[in-house]
Amino acid sequence: MNNNHHFRFLITIVFLVFISLILILVYSKFFSLPIITGTPMTAVSVTPKPTEKTTFGQLMLKNSLGAIRQPITDLVKLEVWADSNETDVVGYDLILNFDTQAFKLVGVNSVQADFSLFKIEKEGALIITGTKKLDISQKTLFTNQKIIVLTLKPQKTGKFSFEILSSLGKEKTQLVDSSSKIYYPKVNRIEIEIY
Amino acid sequence: MNITYSSENFTIDKNGDFNLGIILSAENNKKISAVDLSFKYDSDNRDLIDFTGIQTLPANYFDEEILIATSSADGAKNLHLVLAAKKTDDLLSSSVTINLAFKAKNIDGHTEISLIDGVSQISGPTENYVFEVKSPTNAVGVSVGSGGSTLTQTPTPTTPPGEGNVLLAFQLRFQGIIDKPVNTSMPVKITIKKGGKVIDEKIIDFSYVEKKNSDIKGSWLGSGIFNALPGSDYTIFIKGPKHIQKKICENEPKEPLGAEGSYYCRSDQSLSISQNSSFDFSKITLLVGDLPKQDGVVNSYDTSLVRNNLGRNDEEALKLADVNLDGRVNTQDYSLIIYALSIRTDEE
Numbered sequence: 001m002n003n004n005h006h007f008r009f010l011i012t013i014v015f016l017v018f019i020s021l022i023l024i025l026v027y028s029k030f031f032s033l034p035i036i037t038g039t040p041m042t043a044v045s046v047t048p049k050p051t052e053k054t055t056f057g058q059l060m061l062k063n064s065l066g067a068i069r070q071p072i073t074d075l076v077k078l079e080v081w082a083d084s085n086e087t088d089v090v091g092y093d094l095i096l097n098f099d100t101q102a103f104k105l106v107g108v109n110s111v112q113a114d115f116s117l118f119k120i121e122k123e124g125a126l127i128i129t130g131t132k133k134l135d136i137s138q139k140t141l142f143t144n145q146k147i148i149v150l151t152l153k154p155q156k157t158g159k160f161s162f163e164i165l166s167s168l169g170k171e172k173t174q175l176v177d178s179s180s181k182i183y184y185p186k187v188n189r190i191e192i193e194i195y
Numbered sequence: 196m197n198i199t200y201s202s203e204n205f206t207i208d209k210n211g212d213f214n215l216g217i218i219l220s221a222e223n224n225k226k227i228s229a230v231d232l233s234f235k236y237d238s239d240n241r242d243l244i245d246f247t248g249i250q251t252l253p254a255n256y257f258d259e260e261i262l263i264a265t266s267s268a269d270g271a272k273n274l275h276l277v278l279a280a281k282k283t284d285d286l287l288s289s290s291v292t293i294n295l296a297f298k299a300k301n302i303d304g305h306t307e308i309s310l311i312d313g314v315s316q317i318s319g320p321t322e323n324y325v326f327e328v329k330s331p332t333n334a335v336g337v338s339v340g341s342g343g344s345t346l347t348q349t350p351t352p353t354t355p356p357g358e359g360n361v362l363l364a365f366q367l368r369f370q371g372i373i374d375k376p377v378n379t380s381m382p383v384k385i386t387i388k389k390g391g392k393v394i395d396e397k398i399i400d401f402s403y404v405e406k407k408n409s410d411i412k413g414s415w416l417g418s419g420i421f422n423a424l425p426g427s428d429y430t431i432f433i434k435g436p437k438h439i440q441k442k443i444c445e446n447e448p449k450e451p452l453g454a455e456g457s458y459y460c461r462s463d464q465s466l467s468i469s470q471n472s473s474f475d476f477s478k479i480t481l482l483v484g485d486l487p488k489q490d491g492v493v494n495s496y497d498t499s500l501v502r503n504n505l506g507r508n509d510e511e512a513l514k515l516a517d518v519n520l521d522g523r524v525n526t527q528d529y530s531l532i533i534y535a536l537s538i539r540t541d542e543e
Contacts, residue, residue, distance in 0.1 A: 091495025120539050174496070180499045180500050182496055
């Protein structure tokens with residue numbers, strides 16, 4: 001009697017295990033459970049794609065009048081717009097390349113009173129360095145805003161390009177943050193026709 | 196070339212004087228014309244003796260003498276001798292004794308004087324001739340008063356490699372340093388070019404020397420042996436660790452008083468080098484501006500280094516941005532960098 005009871009209990013256990021296995025198989029078939037196999041994992045080597053120098057933020061040229069044509073009698077007013085991607089900027093350098101025979105530089109002015117500008121002409125380009133004044137302690141985040149206005153007097157008619165160069169010899173267009181980290185911003189080129 | 200000491204042990208009274216003879220003996224009757232020796236004494240801040248001067252035998256053998264006494268970071272005193280004879284060969288000798296005079300302080304103790312390993316250089320008047328130096332193996336022991344503890348022997352100085360053929364000594368002046376600097380040693384890159392081609396380039400440690408009775412309060416002295424032949428039409432480029440490179444193409448360059456950094460090479464100038472040349476470039480100013488890590492340009496990175504370290508006086512900040520070496524990054528450093536923005540780049 002007692003043996004019979006044990007036998008029935010064992011049969012029930014075997015039956016339950018069998019049903020469970022059936023249920024797992026059915027579930028995995030219909031619901032695509034991942035089946036872990038004994039296949040060893042292999043390391044996958046990913047070769048990074050070659051990329052161009054990473055840019056961060058931007059220093060972009062705009063014609064303040066928005067015009068692409070203007071008479072020779074009018075001054076050309078160029079603006080440099082900056083975005084520092086929420087980085088606190090304490091200095092910047094930019095290389096502006098233009099035909100110095102066709103335009104006479106009249107003025108370079110910082111829109112931000114917190115920055116002093118220093119300019120030097122070199123290898124046919126205008127190098128501008130902006131340095132944050134020592135007595136300014138608050139952060140400077142460039143948020144797609146105008147930072148420099150350049151005034152030029154046309155000397156010739158024709159189509160001319162103005163370009164912020166990423167580099168020229170040892171000079172580089174760059175933004176420098178409050179821990180002296182250097183960022184290379186996106187730059188651009190514009191064309192203006194003088195008639 | 197054998198270097199021996201006149202004595203390996205001195206026992207002197209407190210406040211007493213003694214002379215240590217450094218005997219230079221060239222083999223095969225070769226002549227000695229220039230000597231560059233560095234000694235170390237009073238290590239571990241002992242401060243028992245002071246160097247007081249030199250005499251040579253034959254008397255007045257060397258026509259130019261540069262003596263630089265400094266202290267090193269390990270607490271020792273250093274003595275750097277650069278001596279050059281500009282005599283004709285028949286007046287040169289194959290044996291010269293340099294007597295170093297010392298005075299003991301009023302303190303009992305024991306100290307040592309030794310040649311610094313691997314930096315001794317002695318050359319002859321003939322082109323390409325640098326002696327192979329055999330330095331003494333032991334240091335000279337000096338017991339003052341009742342004597343001090345016994346010191347261990349210093350390691351044997353090694354023979355420096357014979358790597359060049361002209362001994363060039365330089366005297367420089369750097370912008371902004373108006374008083375004795377906190378750090379009296381500075382590595383300076385010296386490049387020698389001829390016909391636009393680099394002949395040799397070395398980084399030499401310069402030491403600050405105070406000048407008395409002079410318009411210039413102090414200048415920086417350094418020397419080295421370069422792989423160059425005596426001759427003319429050379430150009431020398433000097434670049435300090437926080438400085439814009441200066442191109443020099445005359446033996447005695449000058450700039451007008453108050454016009455710092457205004458010296459520029461002219462195409463009609465020529466700089467000549469002899470077997471042993473001393474260049475006094477202290478009448479021109481080497482401008483600061485290109486801070487570490489140097490890239491040959493003064494720009495917003497350099498101004499940012501000063502701005503971002505303003506007011507600091509820790510070692511890291513001083514190494515980066517204390518351009519006038521007054522022990523603090525301050526507005527003076529900023530002004531000097533701003534001035535350099537108008538010069539902008541290394542002279543090539």
